[in-house]
Amino acid sequence: MIDKTIKEEYDVIIVGGGITGAGTARDCARRGMKVLLVEKNDFTNGATGRNHGLLHSGARYAVTDQESARECIEENMTLRRVARHCVEETDGLFITLPEDSLDYQKTFVEACTKAGIRADIISPEEARRIEPAVNPTLIGAVRVPDASIDPFRLTTANIIDAKRHGAEVRTYVEVVGFIIENGVMKGVKLRDNRTGEQSEAHCRLVINAAGIWGQPVAQMAGVQINMFPAKGTLLIFGHRVNHMVINRCRKPANGDILVPDDAVCVIGTTSTRVPFDQIDDMRATPDEVELMIREGMTLAPSLATTRIIRAYAGVRPLVASDNDPSGRSISRGIVLLDHEKRDGLKGFATITGGKMMTYRLMAEKAADLACQKLGIDKKCDTAVVPLPGSEKTDSEIKAEMHDDIYSDLVASTSRVAEIGRHGTFTNEIPHETIEDRALVCECEEVSAGEVKFAVDKLHVHNLINLRRRTRIGMGTCQAELCACRASCVLCQVGNNKPEEELADLKSFMQERWKGMQPVAWGDTLKENQLTLKIYQELCGLNA
Numbered sequence: 001m002i003d004k005t006i007k008e009e010y011d012v013i014i015v016g017g018g019i020t021g022a023g024t025a026r027d028c029a030r031r032g033m034k035v036l037l038v039e040k041n042d043f044t045n046g047a048t049g050r051n052h053g054l055l056h057s058g059a060r061y062a063v064t065d066q067e068s069a070r071e072c073i074e075e076n077m078t079l080r081r082v083a084r085h086c087v088e089e090t091d092g093l094f095i096t097l098p099e100d101s102l103d104y105q106k107t108f109v110e111a112c113t114k115a116g117i118r119a120d121i122i123s124p125e126e127a128r129r130i131e132p133a134v135n136p137t138l139i140g141a142v143r144v145p146d147a148s149i150d151p152f153r154l155t156t157a158n159i160i161d162a163k164r165h166g167a168e169v170r171t172y173v174e175v176v177g178f179i180i181e182n183g184v185m186k187g188v189k190l191r192d193n194r195t196g197e198q199s200e201a202h203c204r205l206v207i208n209a210a211g212i213w214g215q216p217v218a219q220m221a222g223v224q225i226n227m228f229p230a231k232g233t234l235l236i237f238g239h240r241v242n243h244m245v246i247n248r249c250r251k252p253a254n255g256d257i258l259v260p261d262d263a264v265c266v267i268g269t270t271s272t273r274v275p276f277d278q279i280d281d282m283r284a285t286p287d288e289v290e291l292m293i294r295e296g297m298t299l300a301p302s303l304a305t306t307r308i309i310r311a312y313a314g315v316r317p318l319v320a321s322d323n324d325p326s327g328r329s330i331s332r333g334i335v336l337l338d339h340e341k342r343d344g345l346k347g348f349a350t351i352t353g354g355k356m357m358t359y360r361l362m363a364e365k366a367a368d369l370a371c372q373k374l375g376i377d378k379k380c381d382t383a384v385v386p387l388p389g390s391e392k393t394d395s396e397i398k399a400e401m402h403d404d405i406y407s408d409l410v411a412s413t414s415r416v417a418e419i420g421r422h423g424t425f426t427n428e429i430p431h432e433t434i435e436d437r438a439l440v441c442e443c444e445e446v447s448a449g450e451v452k453f454a455v456d457k458l459h460v461h462n463l464i465n466l467r468r469r470t471r472i473g474m475g476t477c478q479a480e481l482c483a484c485r486a487s488c489v490l491c492q493v494g495n496n497k498p499e500e501e502l503a504d505l506k507s508f509m510q511e512r513w514k515g516m517q518p519v520a521w522g523d524t525l526k527e528n529q530l531t532l533k534i535y536q537e538l539c540g541l542n543a
Contacts, residue, residue, distance in 0.1 A: 020363065025037040053151060131242060181473075221345060310519065451490070
């Protein structure tokens with residue numbers, strides 16, 4: 001039963017609130033389209049929030065997938081400009097170990113050069129000097145322009161800009177069907193997953209940007225997309241071992257990337273095909289954890305004695321093209337499907353494949369198709385216009401008015417002081433009072449003012465939303481104390497009822513435990529037991 005029909009008619013309805021959907025909403029809105037973005041859970045709930053945060057140079061794919069390699073290096077350079085508050089420019093090493101062949105290094109460098117990727121061969125001595133954590137037995141090294149990127153911050157920035165340009169955004173609203181008349185897509189049937197309310201929304205074009213969930217979404221419209229759910233498991237270590245991204249210089253395999261990520265580091269990843277009925281509940285297995293540890297130690301031996309704080313897994317949105325059981329030989333290239341041409345269903349398109357870091361290019365391709373179908377003549381500008389948070393600071397603007405080296409130095413130094421994790425939004429975070437400056441999460445240095453900012457500006461309804469916007473609970477103690485504090489702040493500033501917030505706190509701690517359980521031994525188990533004591537015996541929180 002439909003409770004209501006949304007009166008407004010949209011140019012485009014986008015399904016999926018990962019980075020691809022968020023980027024597509026931004027691009028379409030900036031070109032003047034009336035946009036509705038719907039996501040059945042929270043932003044970054046799928047693969048966007050379950051990767052290693054690597055800003056690929058494209059080098060990893062240079063030998064096996066030149067198209068993807070070129071896309072990666074072009075978008076790498078673009079994101080450094082337009083999303084700089086989300087990027088840490090670390091550079092990366094591809095190392096050859098004694099059991100590897102230096103012949104592959106030569107092939108690798110040649111392929112990188114062909115794809116337009118800087119790949120400098122350096123000596124093992126130089127590699128050990130610039131990255132002390134690297135395996136000292138290495139026999140070869142190549143330096144490439146890898147970096148790390150925050151997918152949560154990146155998605156949020158795209159959502160903010162989409163809304164600034166008129167897009168309507170709804171989380172916890174699921175597409176449960178389509179309105180199709182005479183072979184033409186007319187709109188979507190929606191269900192609010194918090195209230196159960198059902199509604200309809202009409203549009204001229206639906207863009208399916210639901211990642212691996214794009215296959216079941218398309219099936220509701222009678223369209224078949226043959227996707228390959230490739231599970232990838234990753235581990236988070238308790239502190240940052242490496243300064244640079246460390247890769248294994250060989251054909252892509254399990255556990256051959258170590259990424260520095262804020263105050264921690266992440267090792268990944270596996271690639272295993274899983275059935276579609278498991279994609280909503282991805283869990284790391286003990287065997288996968290053991291594999292990641294074993295392979296990680298070959299990149300950086302100190303990982304053998306570094307505490308693991310969490311294991312997690314995501315599903316890559318690959319489009320199947322062969323019978324490869326791992327999915328590693330399937331191209332990471334972008335797939336744009338015009339279902340009018342392909343399947344005879346007008347007003348429906350799917351954008352999928354690709355990688356997190358090629359999201360902007362994926363969005364551009366999808367928005368180009370939307371413009372073509374809707375008769376809109378406006379070019380994409382997302383490659384040149386900075387995302388919210390990455391605009392020039394006041395110091396940089398002033399420095400541009402002076403043509404001297406001193407001003408450039410002042411601008412560079414001031415930018416470091418002015419830009420925090422929220423970039424130029426930092427100045428909007430309340431900090432006037434002692435209460436606002438008080439830390440809710442010591443590990444990630446999240447203040448009460450930052451929580452208030454997230455509730456006010458960033459679509460925060462619960463603690464899991466808050467974690468994805470601020471990193472609360474993502475530090476080395478995995479929410480040992482901060483979850484309770486954050487819950488109290490949400491009651492105060494989010495108008496949440498205490499009994500609802502208590503249930504939210506239980507759910508949040510269960511979600512944290514899900515990732516800690518596969519690595520619950522040694523110091524990690526001790527930390528888990530302390531957390532259990534705190535929440536059960538001191539706070540009276542029982543499962």
